[in-house]
Amino acid sequence: MNLEAIIRDCLDGREGAWKMLVDLYSKKIFNMSYQFAGSFQEAEDLTQDIFIKLHRALSKYDFGKNFTAWFLTLAKNYLIDEYRRTKWEKRQRDDFDEQIASAAAADDPEHGLVGEENRRMLWRGLNDLPNDMRMALILKEIQGKTYEEVAEILGLPVGTVKSRINRGRLQLAKILKDRKENAHGL
Amino acid sequence: MACDKIEELLTAYTDGELGPGERAVVERHLEACPDCAALLASLRAADATLARFPEVEPPADLREKLYAIPARRRFRFGLDVLLRPALQPALAAAAVFLTLFTFYIFSPAKAQINEAISRQFHLGYSQVEKLYAKAGSLTDSLGGFADNVFVSLKKINPLGKNDE
Numbered sequence: 001m002n003l004e005a006i007i008r009d010c011l012d013g014r015e016g017a018w019k020m021l022v023d024l025y026s027k028k029i030f031n032m033s034y035q036f037a038g039s040f041q042e043a044e045d046l047t048q049d050i051f052i053k054l055h056r057a058l059s060k061y062d063f064g065k066n067f068t069a070w071f072l073t074l075a076k077n078y079l080i081d082e083y084r085r086t087k088w089e090k091r092q093r094d095d096f097d098e099q100i101a102s103a104a105a106a107d108d109p110e111h112g113l114v115g116e117e118n119r120r121m122l123w124r125g126l127n128d129l130p131n132d133m134r135m136a137l138i139l140k141e142i143q144g145k146t147y148e149e150v151a152e153i154l155g156l157p158v159g160t161v162k163s164r165i166n167r168g169r170l171q172l173a174k175i176l177k178d179r180k181e182n183a184h185g186l
Numbered sequence: 187m188a189c190d191k192i193e194e195l196l197t198a199y200t201d202g203e204l205g206p207g208e209r210a211v212v213e214r215h216l217e218a219c220p221d222c223a224a225l226l227a228s229l230r231a232a233d234a235t236l237a238r239f240p241e242v243e244p245p246a247d248l249r250e251k252l253y254a255i256p257a258r259r260r261f262r263f264g265l266d267v268l269l270r271p272a273l274q275p276a277l278a279a280a281a282v283f284l285t286l287f288t289f290y291i292f293s294p295a296k297a298q299i300n301e302a303i304s305r306q307f308h309l310g311y312s313q314v315e316k317l318y319a320k321a322g323s324l325t326d327s328l329g330g331f332a333d334n335v336f337v338s339l340k341k342i343n344p345l346g347k348n349d350e
Contacts, residue, residue, distance in 0.1 A: 015253075015256060015257075018253070018255070018256050019253050022252040026249055027243070027244055030248065031241050031242060034242060035239070040245075043244075044245055044248055048251055051255055052255055052259070055255050115238075118235040119235055122232060122235055122236060141237060142236050142237075142239045166198070169197055169229060169232060170196065170197060170229065172232045172236070173225055173228040173229035173231075173232045174225065175232075176232050177225050177227075180224070180228065
């Protein structure tokens with residue numbers, strides 16, 4: 001069954017279609033929320049809120065548009081609005097805990113201490129980025145979207161997105177560089 | 187070229203987006219500047235780390251909660267209908283009635299309340315009967331009065347003639 005048919009069935013109230021939509025997008029939305037908010041518990045609540053918003057907004061979906069981009073835009077707007085409303089920037093991200101470490105070990109069995117330490121630093125460093133920059137970086141560098149897809153989701157010109165992502169990459173690179181220099185006592 | 191200018195070009199250099207001229211400038215600078223070379227190495231490490239950032243598995247019960255959203259929203263819609271402002275006076279009256287009814291059901295003086303209700307009922311009933319009787323007698327007297335009026339009218343002779 002293609003995506004359009006699933007959405008139409010959802011609009012007709014068929015429960016099976018809604019479950020298919022959840023199966024297709026729940027992991028992606030959960031990870032996006034987790035990478036953005038930095039808290040496992042927060043990501044669970046945010047994912048539920050985003051799917052409730054989706055259920056409410058589905059009737060407004062324009063079938064001429066790319067559903068994934070439309071849904072991710074809805075998720076992005078919700079995450080950034082919530083971020084502004086609740087001032088998450090004042091909170092700490094979860095520690096680079098067992099959740100990530102175990103997933104990392106499964107994905108990359110040869111990861112060494114340096115790789116793990118880099119991940120730990122970047123995980124913390126993401127919180128230091130402005131929220132728009134962090135969202136762009138998550139979509140492009142972690143979720144693997146193209147610049148064009150990120151621009152569509154963020155509703156910005158490709159040039160703006162590119163410069164925002166590049167500034168974010170450079171900021172994270174400086175965090176790693178500082179750590180290495182501190183480790184070598186420079 | 188100064189370090190801050192090179193810094194601005196580093197992401198484009200890493201992505202292979204610089205023209206041959208700019209690329210050569212950056213490479214010459216990197217050979218002479220260990221600080222910028224270290225930043226480039228960190229940029230490559232950060233890019234590689236982010237690209238391999240692991241996806242985590244959502245909590246086991248999250249999917250079930252997401253599946254239940256349509257049913258939860260239908261239930262909520264039902265509640266919203268019940269809580270419409272227009273229904274509030276009726277709900278308030280129902281709440282008062284239920285409170286009084288509960289008080290009556292669980293009151294230890296239920297027998298006395300029943301007796302008082304019965305007394306009030308009979309008092310009310312006898313009042314209604316009295317009113318009904320009064321209304322009947324009033325109707326009778328009004329009927330008698332009307333008859334008298336008709337008889338008197340018949341007896342009036344506007345021309346002064348006596349029929350008898």
